[in-house]
Amino acid sequence: MERVLMKGCEAISEAAVRAGCRFFAGYPITPQNEIPEYMARRLPEVGGQFVQSESEVAAINMVYGNASSGVRAMTSSSSCGISLKSEGVSYCAMARIPMVYVNVSRGGPGVGTIQPAQQDYHQATKASGNGGFRMRVFAPATVQEAVDMTYKAFEYADKDRNPVLILADGVIGSVLEPVVLPPQKTEEEVAAIKAGKDEWAAIGHELGSRAWINPGGWDNLLYESVNKAADDMYKAWAEEAEYELFMVEDAEVILTGYGISARIARSAVKALREEGIKAGLVRAKTVFPFPYKAYDAINYDICKGILDVEMSIPAQFVDDVKVAVNGRCPISCYGRSAGIMLSKFDMMDAAKAMLK
């Protein structure tokens, strides 16, 4: 397999195009500008369309419309820009419109900082818009994972008829790494994917058999039935949570996190092992559904503590870790925020402190 060197944002964009994405609308914001810039160049080459929208709000609503016509469509932004998209994401969820969006997250709250952070965890996994809907949320720790997750995100979006979020961060978006790109879908395959949605897509139908893209109205019983069906779907995803276990079996201290923090934690675990300290890592690859079962692999008879590592103050990921661990072990946190990277060495010190 041929490997190419690509920046995370560009690799995500190329993966989307290869998955059959043919529409992108977005608005400039650091650190994700390489996604719209790449799409502006690349989409016309495959007969797709790029729109630099007047705002994030417009972008997500263009995606809502475009995906309603059956096209695989995507948008991206960063943190405060993602907040602006929440209206349209919620509409997609209620109207069951498949689409993919990417958060190359930065420091917050507010306009925050332009450097990498993981301060959008609760927003991403629990409340990406009004109304209590859920989405599959993938958290890549390498550019390769970002590519693979983006590619399959479009499959999940179509299968579920639901939005899918790629929760990256400024490191994954900016770092240059070798990747193997997925196969390019042929024009016939792309056309077949779109044609597969003809029945419900807003493309024009014979009078009397109309498509109705329906994110709400006044038929309470109808919309409650939509909510119930969605709830059943969210629950069914639990079995499909993805995670990585690294040196967990005999671990006396477990580091846990997602995305770039968990990747740094992997280095810390290796370094701790070299010092003779039995450390392990539990890394969430999907943060919704959350991989609660991953924490059952920990041997709580020997594990003295779990260290949550995340680029967020206050810590957020730890709330789900607490549910998963359910009191079986002490948990503490090591984190930075506002765009300050985690230190492997500080992480190792925090892990050692749990063993004292």
Added chain:
Amino acid sequence: MEELIYTKTKTIQPGKSSGFCPGCMHDTIIKLIGEVLEELDIADKAVSCSGVGCCGLFMDYINYDYVQCAHGRASAVATGIKRGNPDSIVYAYQGDGDFASIGLAESIHAANRGENITVIFVNNGIYGMTGGQMAPTTLVGMKATTAPKGRNPEEHGYPMHVCEMLDTLTAPVYLERVSCNTPANVIKTKKAIKKAFQNQVEGKGYSLVEIVTSCPTNWGLSALDSLDFLEQKMLPEFPLGVIRDR
């Protein structure tokens, strides 16, 4: 031999009635749009993108594709749909609050990009569904629930003129302001709607028809008195006519 000289448009579902108040002009406009879609033989390609408020009240009873849009975003949604399926005939149906207040950015930029869509902009100078709040097009001195002493220019500024604002842009091909206050004007409105759709069929670009209407319920007037108010107060502020036709 019986001769059929008039029948209800097939673009409205049989047996369904509209939820509009007596004297409201929305259902006249929806009927006109439906007749135009049938006359141009494009009803089976049509996608309606409606805004939020009374302009979404026809969702239940039209017979062709329909997309409910977030408040103010119909022109952005229509952009996405048209670009996804250029063969479809896409129109945005928006009120004054939807188009000119919360959705002004989306509205103006769709026009500025020259999207090949049709926009029906319904201007009655007030928020209808939410109960008579001040709109960007509320007349000076006109009372609203959020301007109980009437619109005061020192505090609220002046009514916005959408067609004239869009006329500062290069891309739009057709801008016309019409009304539905008299039978003659209803016929003119239909003609304008037809032209706005014909432009899209021909791929000419962005067309907007502004329709000055009444809101008897929130104006606090009878349906008939509303027609007088429209004639005497609204039309001097929003004069009818073709603003641009390229």
